[in-house]
Amino acid sequence: MTVDEETASAARELSWLLSTLDETIGALRSGLQECLHLLAPSGPGSTLPLSTSRSEALKGFITRVGSRVTRGDMQVKMAGLPYTRGLQVYKLSVAADHTLMLEQLVDVGNYVVASLEVLRNGEEDGEEEEGADGDGGWLRKMDPKSVMQMLCALHANMKAARTALKGASAHRLFPFHAVDPKVFDPPLPANVAFDLYITEAAIIAELRTLESLVSPDPNKSAFFDISPFGFRERFAAAVGIHRDTAPGGHGGADAASDQVLRYNDTDVRVRELVRVESQDPTLMAAWAKLGGLEHVLGTTIKSLKLVMTAAGI
Template sequence: MATWAYPPLPADQLRHEEETALSKELEWLLASLQESLASLRDGLQECAGLLAPKEPGSTLVVSSVRSESVKGFVTRVGTRIVKGDIHLRLTSLPPPRGANSTRLNVSSVPGAPELVLDQLAAVRNLVNQGLDVVDVSTFTGDPLNASFISGQLRLLYEHISEAKSALKGNAETSKWWEHSADSSVFDPPLPPYLSFHLTIVDAALVLHLRTLEPNPANQASGSFGAEIGLSIRDRLFGPRLPSHDEQNDVFVWQGEEVKVKEKIRVETQDPSLIAVMAKLSALEHEVLKCRASLKIVMGDEDSDLE
């Protein structure tokens, strides 16, 4: 900070005047940050309201775009799927006798397992933790302690960034073989070797349905003849192109090695989750600005804000 004074002041007095001016500027900034924290609280409360379990919830269409493979809907209330009626017409999943599709119906029987969206539960917890940070910064701690407020802003930024990351989805949430829905969530239960994996990707609800089969490598009988047949067919017609990106992979699902026969992906936009993502992005940007301003006045502008 450059300070000009005329007539020139002695060095000690000039340094004292600079420190006094910086102290007053820091005090003013800390007071103004309380207004920013109040605004951040309002934004977090709006996010919490959008994620709250309010009836009747959000009913979302879950249907494949250019085929009859998947047709139906689910109803989300807060972090749970409370209703769902989906009809499947998959090549590798013959329908029950007398039906033209396989029906997946989320159970309404008392005591049945709930279909919880763990990512939304994480987002809701992180938003609530952010609200706690704002309350501590405003009502419990010293609002004029720059180091305290700086630490609280860093903590708030981490909570908001983690919440936004949970809504975007990551490699951990995509592990379908670990996070497939419990068969007894549905009434009747899911057919054998069918994985129902519901997740959040970029604030959209994404359903992956996979029909599975035991890993052929573990089934010795008949494998030699099958290999010969495949070899002859490959020489005559060329190798068959994989029908999906997991065709040659082996997964451990429910304690058994399996391969994926057929894979269907259906995405549906959830307006409430899109609004939460937009609000979290704006809040993250606002907190970053507050942190940058405080670090500059504290003389710590070279430190890493991430």
């Protein structure tokens, strides 16, 4: 077979491949719409437990409606927290007139909506070509390079959406971000940091009690120190004696008491860290669906590249 014949054969194969994309694009559109449905607010939402498994450090639940946490009640036992009157725990609840925003889900929704817009724009461009029949034929009428560009844009959006569900960006977490204390009732104490985020479709809650490292005031007696920690703890920190994370907490890199962090314009040390994970079935379904769409797009792009190269495009 001559080079020209090989090129002509590849061109016919390319035309056939573009015609088979009708079904692929239809499945992609359906999958994206299903993801939007999974992410959208619906009914009473999903109520998820937030409890440490081997201790009483944190017991409670949250209710997620779409990208917002509309309810949450937690009972906390951590060093430096006073007991709520009448209880042997510190009670922390999401205030009735506030919600906690899960920014990662906002990002995922934006990427899915952007992908549907890419498909709409591609279909409109294809149907403007002469001879398009408006019934999926728009793909065969589009320039292969334009089809490739569209598929790559879709693939990038799916990858970004999966990345958003895989983990939160550092700038949205402690110590770079602080939740508005008024989101909670009573307001979150100044010596507590709270994070709520998503890792691989699971909801993660982290509570940290903090020790403020305020430079000593020579004009002020140490007996009037506003630190929530006792004299023994402050003395131990000063001489380098450190307390390990309490049972029930799960220490992280920032849980070491000798690591100084900048939080809310103040130097602090993490005294205790409690981390709990709660699997969210709806987010797991969205995570799996997005993964499937990303795989299909990756395979389709690879096949199209090979045929386009053989056709000299």
